[in-house]
Amino acid sequence: MPVDPQAAVEISAFRWVPPFAQGLVRDLRVRWALEEAGAAYRVRLLDALSERPHDYFQEQPFGQVPVYRDADVRLFESGAIVLHIAEGTPALMPGDRPGRARTAAWVFAALNSIEPVITELATIDLFHPDADWARIRRPEVETKVRTRLGRLSDRLAGRQYLEDQFTAGDLMMTTVLRNLRHTELVAADPVLAPYQARCEARPAFKRALEAQLAPFHQGEPAEMA
Ligand SMILES: N[C@@H](CCC(=O)N[C@@H](CS)C(=O)NCC(=O)O)C(=O)O
Secondary structure (H helix, E strand, O other): OOEEEOEEEEEEOOOOOHHHHOOOOOHHHHHHHHHHHHHOOOEEEOOOOOOOOOOOHHHHOOOOOEEOOOOOOOEEOOHHHHHHOOOOOOOOOOEEEEHHHHHHHHHHHHHHHHHHHHHHHHHHHOOOOOOOOHHHHHHHHHHHHHHHHHHHHHOOOOOOOOOOOOHHHHHHHHHHHHHHHHOOOOOOOHHHHHHHHHHOHHHHHHHHHHHHHHEEEEEEHHHHO
């Protein structure tokens, strides 16, 4: 669905972020879920490097993006938002109770078991590549990432998706794996690379990514330059 300023659903996103973060900001998850659900949405764009508007903390206690609102609910936390959208969306979640529970388990696995180690590595590589402490710490962190990815790869070997169909768990896992795009850790993996490519080949993902990147093409706002 195209972004629609009249839509009932509203999400927040950043107007511009530096290139290393473009395509990684967490509103991508929510846009992708909405695209899979066929739901139109409008976007409240915020300046990433400025103070958040005071009223924004009512919606997101930590001032982060994304937030989400529809006719019934206001939500923060990308995992909670994606699960909310996934409920009642067969493309993102099976209709049976065990299937719904397993979908939630994979969303949590992406956020709790995979994302933290990836974030630790990305923080070193992107923000502290030359620090002495980072040089000492990095090998151990990379080993931790490789171990987690190895287990994930074991799960996915011989399968298209984490469960019998694409779910919100795959959506979340894919967006988490994208945070390793500056390395070969996923790109060189014979199971994870095709898995990520398979998920990202979905038209809903392509539309979501395009929509996130669209405002960035306006360039860096002058006040941030
Ligand atoms: N756990 C939160 C994390 C949200 C988050 O870290 N958002 C980043 C952008 S991807 C952000 O807003 N960073 C700016 C900040 O923390 O002030 C979620 O998944 O929604």
